[in-house]
Amino acid sequence: MKKSLAVVLIALVAMSGTAFGQNVIATSSGNRWAGFYAGVNLGGVWNSTCNTWSASDSLLPPSAANVLSQRSCPNGSAFLGGLQLGYNFQFDQIVWGLGIDYEWVSSKSKTITRTVPAIPETNINGGTFTATGRSSGTGVLLYGPKVGYDFDGWLPYIRAGGVYQSGQPDITATYTDSVNGPFYFNGGKNAKNNGWQAGAGVAWMAADPVSVNLEYTYIDIGKSSSSTAYCSTNFAGGCKVFTNITVQNFHNSLTASMVRLEANYKFDF
Numbered sequence: 121m122k123k124s125l126a127v128v129l130i131a132l133v134a135m136s137g138t139a140f141g142q143n144v145i146a147t148s149s150g151n152r153w154a155g156f157y158a159g160v161n162l163g164g165v166w167n168s169t170c171n172t173w174s175a176s177d178s179l180l181p182p183s184a185a186n187v188l189s190q191r192s193c194p195n196g197s198a199f200l201g202g203l204q205l206g207y208n209f210q211f212d213q214i215v216w217g218l219g220i221d222y223e224w225v226s227s228k229s230k231t232i233t234r235t236v237p238a239i240p241e242t243n244i245n246g247g248t249f250t251a252t253g254r255s256s257g258t259g260v261l262l263y264g265p266k267v268g269y270d271f272d273g274w275l276p277y278i279r280a281g282g283v284y285q286s287g288q289p290d291i292t293a294t295y296t297d298s299v300n301g302p303f304y305f306n307g308g309k310n311a312k313n314n315g316w317q318a319g320a321g322v323a324w325m326a327a328d329p330v331s332v333n334l335e336y337t338y339i340d341i342g343k344s345s346s347s348t349a350y351c352s353t354n355f356a357g358g359c360k361v362f363t364n365i366t367v368q369n370f371h372n373s374l375t376a377s378m379v380r381l382e383a384n385y386k387f388d389f
Contacts, residue, residue: 152325153275154210156387161333162201163380165225180362181239198226204382206266213270215277221262223378236295244297251293259286262317262337275323275331283317283339295362300355303362315341319378329386337378 206219231252238246264281293305321335351359 151210152273152328153208153215153270153323153331153386156205156207157331157384158203158205158387159382159384160201160203161221161223161380161382163378164197165200165223165376165378166197167376180244181242200225200260200378200380202260202380204384208266210270214267215270215275216265216267218265219263219279223260223262223380225258225260238298245299247295247297249293249295260284260339261286262339264317268323273325275325276320277323278318278320279335279337280318281316282314283341284314285341286313297355297358300358301353303351303353303355303358305362306350313341315339323384329388331384331386333380333382333384335380335382337380338376339378340375342375 200223202223204221206217208217234249236247236249261284266277266279268275268277295303317337317339319337321333323331323333325331351362
Protein backbone atom coordinates (compact mmCIF):
# COMPACT_ATOMS: atom_id res chain seq x y z
CA MET A 121 0.00 0.00 0.00
CA LYS A 122 2.78 2.39 0.93
CA LYS A 123 4.69 1.43 -2.19
CA SER A 124 1.63 2.06 -4.36
CA LEU A 125 1.05 5.44 -2.71
CA ALA A 126 4.67 6.41 -3.34
CA VAL A 127 4.32 5.48 -7.02
CA VAL A 128 1.17 7.61 -7.28
CA LEU A 129 2.86 10.60 -5.62
CA ILE A 130 5.86 10.33 -7.93
CA ALA A 131 3.54 10.23 -10.93
CA LEU A 132 1.60 13.28 -9.73
CA VAL A 133 4.80 15.23 -9.17
CA ALA A 134 6.05 14.31 -12.63
CA MET A 135 2.76 15.30 -14.23
CA SER A 136 2.63 18.62 -12.39
CA GLY A 137 6.22 19.36 -13.36
CA THR A 138 5.44 18.67 -17.00
CA ALA A 139 2.34 20.89 -16.86
CA PHE A 140 4.32 23.70 -15.22
CA GLY A 141 6.98 23.45 -17.90
CA GLN A 142 4.36 23.58 -20.64
CA ASN A 143 2.75 26.60 -18.97
CA VAL A 144 6.10 28.41 -18.82
CA ILE A 145 6.68 27.68 -22.48
CA ALA A 146 3.17 28.83 -23.39
CA THR A 147 3.37 32.11 -21.50
CA SER A 148 7.03 32.88 -22.12
CA SER A 149 7.49 36.09 -24.08
CA GLY A 150 10.27 34.63 -26.22
CA ASN A 151 11.48 37.23 -28.70
CA ARG A 152 8.15 38.71 -29.78
CA TRP A 153 9.50 42.27 -29.51
CA ALA A 154 13.04 41.71 -30.83
CA GLY A 155 13.95 43.04 -34.24
CA PHE A 156 13.60 45.99 -36.55
CA TYR A 157 10.26 47.82 -36.62
CA ALA A 158 8.66 50.74 -38.46
CA GLY A 159 5.28 52.42 -38.29
CA VAL A 160 3.06 55.50 -38.38
CA ASN A 161 1.44 57.62 -35.68
CA LEU A 162 -1.21 60.28 -35.07
CA GLY A 163 -1.80 62.51 -32.09
CA GLY A 164 -1.77 65.98 -30.62
CA VAL A 165 0.60 68.45 -28.99
CA TRP A 166 -0.14 70.99 -26.27
CA ASN A 167 2.06 73.96 -25.42
CA SER A 168 2.16 77.55 -24.20
CA THR A 169 3.24 80.30 -26.57
CA CYS A 170 4.77 83.27 -24.77
CA ASN A 171 5.05 86.65 -26.50
CA THR A 172 6.99 89.46 -24.83
CA TRP A 173 8.12 92.73 -26.35
CA SER A 174 10.55 94.79 -24.31
CA ALA A 175 10.71 98.58 -24.73
CA SER A 176 13.05 99.23 -21.83
CA ASP A 177 15.75 100.77 -24.07
CA SER A 178 13.41 102.81 -26.25
CA LEU A 179 12.44 106.47 -26.04
CA LEU A 180 8.99 105.55 -24.80
CA PRO A 181 7.94 106.89 -21.38
CA PRO A 182 7.57 104.18 -18.68
CA SER A 183 3.76 104.27 -18.92
CA ALA A 184 3.87 103.12 -22.55
CA ALA A 185 6.93 100.90 -22.18
CA ASN A 186 5.21 98.88 -19.44
CA VAL A 187 2.29 98.18 -21.73
CA LEU A 188 4.55 96.69 -24.38
CA SER A 189 6.59 94.71 -21.85
CA GLN A 190 3.66 92.70 -20.52
CA ARG A 191 3.81 88.97 -21.04
CA SER A 192 1.04 86.67 -22.21
CA CYS A 193 1.21 82.87 -22.45
CA PRO A 194 -2.01 81.40 -23.88
CA ASN A 195 -2.29 77.63 -24.08
CA GLY A 196 -2.42 76.14 -27.53
CA SER A 197 -2.83 72.78 -29.22
CA ALA A 198 -2.04 71.37 -32.65
CA PHE A 199 -2.40 68.18 -34.67
CA LEU A 200 0.64 66.00 -35.32
CA GLY A 201 1.44 62.90 -37.29
CA GLY A 202 4.58 61.10 -38.30
CA LEU A 203 6.73 58.04 -38.74
CA GLN A 204 8.87 56.01 -36.36
CA LEU A 205 11.43 53.26 -36.71
CA GLY A 206 13.86 51.45 -34.45
CA TYR A 207 15.37 48.21 -33.28
CA ASN A 208 14.53 46.24 -30.12
CA PHE A 209 16.50 43.65 -28.20
CA GLN A 210 14.90 41.20 -25.76
CA PHE A 211 16.23 39.04 -22.93
CA ASP A 212 13.51 37.02 -21.20
CA GLN A 213 10.88 39.69 -20.46
CA ILE A 214 13.19 42.73 -20.55
CA VAL A 215 13.02 44.71 -23.79
CA TRP A 216 15.28 47.58 -24.75
CA GLY A 217 16.19 49.36 -27.94
CA LEU A 218 16.80 52.54 -29.88
CA GLY A 219 14.22 54.53 -31.80
CA ILE A 220 13.87 57.61 -33.96
CA ASP A 221 10.57 59.43 -34.66
CA TYR A 222 9.78 62.27 -37.02
CA GLU A 223 6.62 64.32 -36.37
CA TRP A 224 4.91 66.85 -38.60
CA VAL A 225 3.22 69.51 -36.44
CA SER A 226 0.60 71.94 -37.72
CA SER A 227 1.70 75.49 -36.90
CA LYS A 228 -0.65 78.02 -35.35
CA SER A 229 -0.36 81.74 -34.67
CA LYS A 230 -0.82 83.22 -31.20
CA THR A 231 -1.88 86.82 -30.68
CA ILE A 232 -1.98 89.25 -27.75
CA THR A 233 -3.59 92.71 -27.78
CA ARG A 234 -2.83 95.63 -25.44
CA THR A 235 -4.33 99.10 -25.10
CA VAL A 236 -1.72 101.87 -25.35
CA PRO A 237 -2.48 105.13 -23.53
CA ALA A 238 -2.00 108.55 -25.11
CA ILE A 239 1.46 110.06 -24.52
CA PRO A 240 1.13 113.85 -24.96
CA GLU A 241 4.87 114.49 -25.24
CA THR A 242 5.18 112.04 -28.17
CA ASN A 243 3.38 111.24 -31.41
CA ILE A 244 1.38 108.52 -29.62
CA ASN A 245 -2.29 109.46 -29.39
CA GLY A 246 -3.36 106.17 -27.88
CA GLY A 247 -4.51 103.03 -29.64
CA THR A 248 -4.01 99.27 -29.66
CA PHE A 249 -0.87 97.14 -29.81
CA THR A 250 -1.12 93.62 -31.26
CA ALA A 251 1.69 91.02 -31.30
CA THR A 252 1.50 87.74 -33.21
CA GLY A 253 3.92 84.86 -32.89
CA ARG A 254 4.25 81.82 -35.12
CA SER A 255 6.78 79.05 -35.54
CA SER A 256 7.85 78.49 -39.12
CA GLY A 257 9.20 75.05 -38.18
CA THR A 258 6.83 72.14 -38.68
CA GLY A 259 9.16 69.19 -38.00
CA VAL A 260 10.14 67.56 -34.69
CA LEU A 261 12.71 64.75 -34.55
CA LEU A 262 12.87 62.51 -31.43
CA TYR A 263 15.68 60.02 -30.86
CA GLY A 264 17.02 57.91 -28.01
CA PRO A 265 16.73 54.64 -26.08
CA LYS A 266 13.68 52.85 -24.69
CA VAL A 267 13.37 50.12 -22.05
CA GLY A 268 10.35 48.09 -21.03
CA TYR A 269 9.06 44.85 -19.50
CA ASP A 270 6.90 42.36 -21.38
CA PHE A 271 3.75 41.17 -19.59
CA ASP A 272 2.55 38.44 -21.94
CA GLY A 273 2.13 40.74 -24.94
CA TRP A 274 1.75 44.04 -23.07
CA LEU A 275 4.89 46.17 -22.92
CA PRO A 276 4.98 49.23 -20.61
CA TYR A 277 8.11 51.25 -21.31
CA ILE A 278 9.93 54.50 -20.67
CA ARG A 279 12.01 56.55 -23.08
CA ALA A 280 14.45 59.47 -23.00
CA GLY A 281 16.81 61.20 -25.36
CA GLY A 282 17.22 64.21 -27.60
CA VAL A 283 14.87 66.31 -29.71
CA TYR A 284 15.46 68.54 -32.73
CA GLN A 285 12.98 71.06 -34.19
CA SER A 286 13.37 72.40 -37.70
CA GLY A 287 12.59 75.97 -38.71
CA GLN A 288 12.58 79.27 -36.84
CA PRO A 289 9.91 81.04 -34.79
CA ASP A 290 9.15 84.63 -35.75
CA ILE A 291 6.99 87.41 -34.36
CA THR A 292 5.32 90.48 -35.83
CA ALA A 293 3.40 93.33 -34.24
CA THR A 294 1.29 96.35 -35.09
CA TYR A 295 0.57 99.49 -33.09
CA THR A 296 -2.50 101.23 -34.49
CA ASP A 297 -2.57 104.85 -33.42
CA SER A 298 -5.99 106.49 -33.12
CA VAL A 299 -4.77 109.46 -35.23
CA ASN A 300 -1.65 108.47 -37.15
CA GLY A 301 -2.65 104.95 -38.15
CA PRO A 302 -0.63 101.74 -37.95
CA PHE A 303 3.04 101.25 -37.01
CA TYR A 304 4.43 97.88 -38.16
CA PHE A 305 7.12 95.86 -36.35
CA ASN A 306 9.01 92.75 -37.40
CA GLY A 307 11.32 90.84 -35.10
CA GLY A 308 13.09 87.62 -35.99
CA LYS A 309 14.35 85.03 -33.53
CA ASN A 310 17.48 82.91 -33.41
CA ALA A 311 15.81 79.79 -32.04
CA LYS A 312 17.54 77.06 -30.12
CA ASN A 313 16.57 73.99 -32.14
CA ASN A 314 17.77 71.09 -29.95
CA GLY A 315 16.95 69.89 -26.46
CA TRP A 316 15.72 66.84 -24.56
CA GLN A 317 12.67 64.63 -24.38
CA ALA A 318 11.30 62.03 -21.94
CA GLY A 319 8.17 59.96 -21.90
CA ALA A 320 6.38 56.70 -21.16
CA GLY A 321 3.97 54.45 -22.97
CA VAL A 322 2.49 51.00 -23.34
CA ALA A 323 2.62 48.74 -26.38
CA TRP A 324 0.34 45.81 -27.19
CA MET A 325 1.25 43.01 -29.57
CA ALA A 326 -2.13 42.94 -31.32
CA ALA A 327 -1.21 40.20 -33.80
CA ASP A 328 2.46 39.39 -34.24
CA PRO A 329 4.16 41.17 -36.05
CA VAL A 330 1.75 44.13 -35.64
CA SER A 331 1.77 46.15 -32.40
CA VAL A 332 -0.07 49.25 -31.18
CA ASN A 333 1.45 51.89 -28.85
CA LEU A 334 -0.01 54.73 -26.80
CA GLU A 335 2.71 57.18 -25.70
CA TYR A 336 3.11 60.45 -23.81
CA THR A 337 6.27 62.51 -24.45
CA TYR A 338 7.42 65.80 -22.96
CA ILE A 339 9.86 67.88 -25.02
CA ASP A 340 11.92 70.89 -23.98
CA ILE A 341 14.03 72.84 -26.47
CA GLY A 342 14.47 75.92 -24.29
CA LYS A 343 14.20 79.60 -25.09
CA SER A 344 15.43 81.48 -28.09
CA SER A 345 17.55 84.58 -27.89
CA SER A 346 16.41 88.20 -28.14
CA SER A 347 16.53 90.30 -31.28
CA THR A 348 15.84 93.89 -32.29
CA ALA A 349 12.53 94.70 -33.93
CA TYR A 350 12.26 96.98 -36.93
CA CYS A 351 9.53 99.63 -37.19
CA SER A 352 7.89 101.06 -40.31
CA THR A 353 4.95 103.45 -40.75
CA ASN A 354 3.47 105.92 -43.21
CA PHE A 355 3.66 108.61 -40.54
CA ALA A 356 6.81 110.71 -41.00
CA GLY A 357 9.15 110.38 -38.04
CA GLY A 358 6.72 108.13 -36.17
CA CYS A 359 9.17 105.31 -35.54
CA LYS A 360 11.66 107.47 -33.64
CA VAL A 361 9.83 106.88 -30.39
CA PHE A 362 9.85 103.09 -30.97
CA THR A 363 13.61 102.66 -31.38
CA ASN A 364 15.46 99.78 -29.65
CA ILE A 365 12.41 97.62 -29.04
CA THR A 366 13.50 94.01 -28.65
CA VAL A 367 11.77 90.64 -28.73
CA GLN A 368 12.52 88.65 -25.58
CA ASN A 369 11.60 85.36 -23.91
CA PHE A 370 9.57 84.18 -26.87
CA HIS A 371 9.06 80.48 -27.36
CA ASN A 372 6.60 78.70 -29.60
CA SER A 373 6.28 74.90 -29.46
CA LEU A 374 9.67 74.74 -27.71
CA THR A 375 8.19 73.15 -24.59
CA ALA A 376 5.28 70.83 -25.23
CA SER A 377 3.39 67.68 -24.25
CA MET A 378 2.78 65.15 -27.01
CA VAL A 379 0.32 62.22 -27.00
CA ARG A 380 0.50 59.76 -29.89
CA LEU A 381 -1.18 56.54 -30.99
CA GLU A 382 1.25 54.40 -32.98
CA ALA A 383 0.96 51.30 -35.19
CA ASN A 384 4.16 49.32 -35.84
CA TYR A 385 5.19 46.40 -37.98
CA LYS A 386 8.12 44.19 -36.91
CA PHE A 387 10.31 42.74 -39.63
CA ASP A 388 11.80 39.30 -39.04
CA PHE A 389 15.18 39.61 -40.69
